[in-house]
Amino acid sequence: MSQLPDLVIANGTVVNNFGRQAAHVVVDGGKVTSLLDASEPIPLADRTIDAAGMLVIPGGVDGHCHVAQVTGRFRTLDDYNISSTAALWGGTTTIIDFGIPRDAQETPLDAALNKKRLAAGSRCDVALHGSVISWDETVPWQLEQLAAEGIRSVKMYTTNRGSTMADNDTILKVMREMARLDGLTYIHAEHDAIISDCTEEHAADGLIGIEHLHRTRPELAEEISVKETLAMAEYTGAPVYFVHQSTPGAVDLVSEARSRGMEAYSETCPHYLTLDDTVYGSTFPEWYACCPPMRSAETVAALKDRLVAGAIHTVSSDHSCYDLSQKRERTDDIRFMPHGLPGVETRMPVTFTALVTEAGGSVEDFVEVFSGGPARINALPLKGAIVEGFDADLVIFDPAAQRTVDGGALHMGTDFSPFEGKTLNGWPAVVVSAGRVVLDGDGFHDPGPVGRFVARNGFTEHRDALSAPISASV
Numbered sequence: 001m002s003q004l005p006d007l008v009i010a011n012g013t014v015v016n017n018f019g020r021q022a023a024h025v026v027v028d029g030g031k032v033t034s035l036l037d038a039s040e041p042i043p044l045a046d047r048t049i050d051a052a053g054m055l056v057i058p059g060g061v062d063g064h065c066h067v068a069q070v071t072g073r074f075r076t077l078d079d080y081n082i083s084s085t086a087a088l089w090g091g092t093t094t095i096i097d098f099g100i101p102r103d104a105q106e107t108p109l110d111a112a113l114n115k116k117r118l119a120a121g122s123r124c125d126v127a128l129h130g131s132v133i134s135w136d137e138t139v140p141w142q143l144e145q146l147a148a149e150g151i152r153s154v155k156m157y158t159t160n161r162g163s164t165m166a167d168n169d170t171i172l173k174v175m176r177e178m179a180r181l182d183g184l185t186y187i188h189a190e191h192d193a194i195i196s197d198c199t200e201e202h203a204a205d206g207l208i209g210i211e212h213l214h215r216t217r218p219e220l221a222e223e224i225s226v227k228e229t230l231a232m233a234e235y236t237g238a239p240v241y242f243v244h245q246s247t248p249g250a251v252d253l254v255s256e257a258r259s260r261g262m263e264a265y266s267e268t269c270p271h272y273l274t275l276d277d278t279v280y281g282s283t284f285p286e287w288y289a290c291c292p293p294m295r296s297a298e299t300v301a302a303l304k305d306r307l308v309a310g311a312i313h314t315v316s317s318d319h320s321c322y323d324l325s326q327k328r329e330r331t332d333d334i335r336f337m338p339h340g341l342p343g344v345e346t347r348m349p350v351t352f353t354a355l356v357t358e359a360g361g362s363v364e365d366f367v368e369v370f371s372g373g374p375a376r377i378n379a380l381p382l383k384g385a386i387v388e389g390f391d392a393d394l395v396i397f398d399p400a401a402q403r404t405v406d407g408g409a410l411h412m413g414t415d416f417s418p419f420e421g422k423t424l425n426g427w428p429a430v431v432v433s434a435g436r437v438v439l440d441g442d443g444f445h446d447p448g449p450v451g452r453f454v455a456r457n458g459f460t461e462h463r464d465a466l467s468a469p470i471s472a473s474v
Contacts, residue, residue, distance in 0.1 A: 005033060006435055010042045012051030012396060015363050016058065016385050017372035025056060027392040030435035034388055047437070049430060051396045057367050058385050059093030059393030059433060061374035064243055064267060064316035065344055067097045068118060072163070074338040078321040082413040083344055084123040084451055088438050089411050090345035091428035093124050093393035094375070094383055094454065095319075098155055100131040100164060108132050109142040112151050122451030124433050125393075127380060129186055130154045135170040140177050147181045150455020152379060154178060155186035155243070158225045159195055159291075171229065175238035182458030184378070185233065185240045189225035189250070190217060190292060199335065210285045210331045214277040214293040222292055223249040230257050230264060239263035239459050241377065244318050246272045246292040248302035255311045263459070265377055267314045268303060270350035271341060271418055276300045279418075286327040287418050290318070291339045307369070308359045313377060315351045315369040317343035323414045342412040346405065346419055348395075352426030356399070363399065366426075379462035380454055396430035403427055411444075 005028035014023045014035060022038035026045070042048065067083045069076045078086075087095050097119070099112030106114075112130045119126040130146045132139060132154055143154065154174055156166040166174070171187075178185050199216045202208050207215070226242055230253060233240040245251055245266050257264040271290065276297040279288040288294055295303075306312050320340025330336040343350075351370055355361040375384025382390045402425050407417035431439035436447050457465070 005043065005045045006047065007432070007437070008043055008045040008048045009051050009056055009394065009396065010048055011038055012054050012056035014056045014386050015367055016387070017364050017368035019364065025386060025394065027432065027435050030392055032386055032388055032390050032392050035386065049396065054429060055363060055397045055399060056386065057395050057397045058371040059395055059431070060091050060348060060370050061094045061378070061380065061384055062087065062092045062317050062319070062344055062347060063096045063314055063374040063378050065095040065097050065319040066340065067095070069320055069340070070102050071338050074322060074326055076321040077323055078413040080119050080122040080126070080451070081449070082411070083319065083321065084126070085444070085446070086345040086410065086412040087124050088431055088433060089444060091348040091395040091397065091431055092344060093431070093433045094127065094380065095124060095344065096127045096129060096378060098129045098131055099151070100155070101133055107142060108139070109145050112146055113149070116149070116453060119451065119453055121449045123438070123447055123449065124451045125454050126451055127378065127454040127456055131164070132156055132170060132174050133164055133166050135173050139174065143174070143177050143181055147183060150453070152182070152456040152458060153184040153186055155188065157188040158229065159188065159190040159192040161192050161196065165192055168232070172232045172236060175232055175236040175240070179236055179238040182460055184459045185238050187229050187240060187242050188244070189222055189229055189242055191221040191225040194218065194221040194224065203335070208333050208335065210289055210334055210337065211280050213289060213334050214280050214295070216334065217291060217293050219247045219249065219295065219299065222247055223253065226250045226253045230254070230262070233264065234262055241265040241267065243267050243316070244269050244272065244292065245312070246295050246303065247299055248306050251303065251306045251311050265313045266311065267316050268307065268312050269316060269318045270343060270347055270354065273300065273304050273307065273315070273354040274350055275418060286324065286331050287416055287420070288341070289327055289334070289337050289339050290341050304354060304359050307355055308361050308365070310365070312369065314374045315347065316374065317347045319344040321412055321414050324416050341418050342414045342416070343418070345410050345412050346417060346424070348428065349403070349424035349426050350419060352399065353424045357425045379457040379459055381457055381462070383454070392432055392435040394432040395428045397426065398429045399426050401425065401427040401429070
């Protein structure tokens with residue numbers, strides 16, 4: 001048996017969110033065992049990959065993916081095999097999915113444990129968020145059981161009445177429990193009463209097709225919901241994370257709360273940084289059915305400014321893998337369409353293009369929102385940095401690589417991409433997941449269902465345990 005390490009990635013520029021260095025990365029047993037200065041001789045290994053002239057970055061962490069999602073009578077066309085494979089093609093080595101109850105009979109605990117069982121088919125590592133829709137006396141016990149399983153966050157929706165919406169009483173009580181259990185509360189923030197009224201007004205006027213989606217969900221609805229939810233988080237002392245923020249106003253509310261010492265975080269998605277509401281006047285407006293909708297060009301520009309300034313903490317895909325046949329069943333009425341976009345595979349190049357190529361951000365900034373920030377905020381142990389002892393989730397990244405998106409050639413189990421025809425910079429050349437080379441110049445090497453379920457730490461436990469000198473970054 002060989003006594004050599006499994007892999008050396010030689011001569012690359014290793015970029016973490018806290019800095020960069022020219023180094024050889026030594027990998028053995030699925031871990032980074034050492035980083036050697038590039039001036040030193042390249043150590044022998046079972047396999048050596050020369051990364052000269054390339055960047056080596058931590059594998060991506062996508063904190064917001066919906067795998068095998070059921071919305072009403074629609075089910076996304078993917079499973080863990082498909083979505084994890086697409087994630088690896090896109091340089092993401094860890095995804096976080098949601099266990100959302102499908103109906104009133106499925107409990108939060110059952111929904112999450114069912115997803116955990118399904119995740120055994122994943123090609124990359126998987127963590128989970130729970131979800132609560134309604135409160136009853138069993139919820140505290142269920143949240144304790146989820147925490148014991150390593151599921152340390154819970155998502156709640158402030159909209160979608162009659163399906164996934166949680167009322168304010170439920171949100172406040174769950175926040176109090178999550179603070180007790182050292183967890184993190186995820187919030188989809190849109191004010192339901194405003195959206196419902198606005199949608200019904202448009203329906204009464206016959207303006208309810210997909211081309212009118214952006215007018216039925218105004219920016220005000222998002223920002224009022226963020227403001228109200230922040231008040232409940234402050235009252236309960238619960239850390240709170242807002243998914244898919246689409247307006248600078250929503251981000252600014254979180255920034256102001258953080259200035260007062262609150263643990264509050266902003267996530268956005270690649271489509272909110274690059275697409276504006278003119279897409280609803282395009283030939284194929286159904287490609288852009290998501291909630292919140294795309295915003296005005298002015299709002300997109302201001303949101304990107306917040307990203308460059310560091311006010312947005314993560315960029316996640318909000319991956320939902322419906323196809324065009326499902327999208328086109330009810331383009332006449334957005335109330336009956338499945339909303340959500342495929343994006344786990346394109347998150348890397350879209351984010352890099354928006355943040356670095358177009359807005360002048362640094363590669364370190366990109367690594368923060370793509371990997372380091374999601375790993376740290378979601379309390380994922382040994383993820384989000386290329387550091388000795390951490391998981392060997394690595395991407396040899398070519399910032400100069402330029403490709404034009406062809407939705408049909410992607411691997412997400414659907415037949416379109418909202419970024420169809422867009423030329424994007426920054427693609428993975430090699431992807432290493434848990435020490436295995438899964439993508440290189442010879443193509444994709446399916447590792448089989450080897451993805452591990454990642455049990456997460458407590459929120460403050462993880463934050464406080466981070467050791468110098470990377471305590472502010474990992």
